[in-house]
Amino acid sequence: MSHIAFIGLGNMGAPMALNLINAGYQVTVFDLSRAAVGKLSEAGAIAAADAQVATADADIVISMLPASSHVEALYLGEQGILPGIRDGALLIDCSTIAPQSSRKVAQAASARGLAMIDAPVSGGTAGAAAGTLTFIVGGDAAALDRSRPVLAAMGKNIFHAGGNGAGQTAKICNNMMLGILMAGTAEALALGVANDLDPKVLSDIMSKSSGRNWALELYNPYPGVMENVPAARGYSGGFGVDLMLKDLGLAAEAALSARAAIPLGELARNLYSLHSQAGAGALDFSSIQQLLAPDKP
Ligand code: NAD
Structure with a gap:
């Protein structure tokens, strides 16, 4: 072998x-x-x-x-x-x-x-x-x-x-989508909690509704909703904020070189950048939840 x-x-x-x-x-x-x-x-x-x-x-x-x-x-x-x-x-x-x-x-x-x-x-x-x-x-x-x-x-x-390189281009597109989905999922959960919903109940509802997505169902960012995800262990391990920031930077470079518009990707990159600058760079990227509901998670 x-x-x-x-x-x-x-x-x-x-x-x-x-x-x-x-x-x-x-x-x-x-x-x-x-x-x-x-x-x-x-x-x-x-x-x-x-x-x-x-x-x-x-x-x-x-x-x-x-x-x-x-x-x-x-x-x-x-x-x-x-x-x-x-x-x-x-x-x-x-x-x-x-x-x-x-x-x-x-x-x-x-x-x-x-x-x-x-x-x-x-x-x-x-x-x-x-x-x-x-x-x-x-x-x-x-x-x-x-x-x-x-x-x-x-x-x-x-x-x-x-x-050669095409695997990276496809991966960068996927991770731009993931960064946007995680930020959007965290935002929706924060909105629900701010209006007195239980984040677990809201996650169950969205998982069977049109807002369902990988971040919500398999990598839920709100503490207490799922076990065995970074949110259940203080956002340790997993996929670092600074690695997500790197991937969104690669997406921005790819967009610049092809003159493509990525408004949501750029917004997500700025959110993760603010989060990293606030000291969260080494935490898992689902900790973007902290930026969107700072007093709760
Ligand atoms: P990590 O930071 O946990 O691990 C990187 C490792 O590389 C560290 O142990 C570091 O010591 C080592 N290293 C750095 N420079 C080295 C060198 N010159 N020689 C030997 N070792 C060196 O990162 P990770 O989460 O394992 O991610 C690795 C890659 O996979 C990144 O490009 C990331 O974007 C990608 N990725 C990560 C995930 C995830 O969920 N963590 C998912 C998909 C892809």
Whole structure:
């Protein structure tokens, strides 16, 4: 079975790497956080001292890092891994980054004779833990076909959006929608509570009405409505406000370059920006509820 190197063991990367171990792959891991590496090695991964060591013998390299700058530094930086990766290896970047960054790294990989796909994911930390992620892939069909078995060990839906970078573009559109839906859901719940409705009763009503959506039904932002979501644990874990802000910034860049209008996406970006500036950047993005009903949640 292929030897996998997994770089980036945060809220998403750790459960994804764990599913690969559980599927029987030999997995070597690296993260800047020693604690994150320690947890995975306790679960059966091989711990590496740095990214170059982790990837030198790998058949498949998977990265799950915060943003474009981290991905470009990992593959192309001074200590970058691209020169040391073995011939014939397959590179899969699951981070959500700018499409032009994905294309830049994939072109450099291609110049070295290595196939690379962008495979950002949807489904959140619960989907990562359950192995039910959706992969949104950009790259050529042959590289995607080689990736299918390993993606199937971490997710259940695999879409081919187009060439390198297209996976990122589709993911950015999805997350702009998610950011808008979460802010809208929080606003509706705050309005109901301000008018003496129980947020759980209101959520039940909207879940069976035309306002139903993923944020309301699976990731409810109002504390006390659902268990096992970030709102039930002080908005810890999950998908950080600053990561949502990054994705809405990517949407704004995509809109500028295509002269597209995204009025709601821009409004959402400004709401998350205000929320981040108020000190909530590291909280889960559903904490936007605090901005919209500050005295209640
Ligand atoms: P996170 O901040 O929890 O984890 C990122 C990890 O990368 C951290 O453990 C950090 O130490 C590590 N890291 C940073 N630079 C590194 C480097 N140079 N070498 C090794 N490790 C390094 O982020 P996350 O929530 O896991 O998200 C990762 C990516 O997935 C982001 O692009 C995010 O937008 C995307 N995403 C997140 C979610 C979610 O629900 N959290 C869902 C879908 C997509």
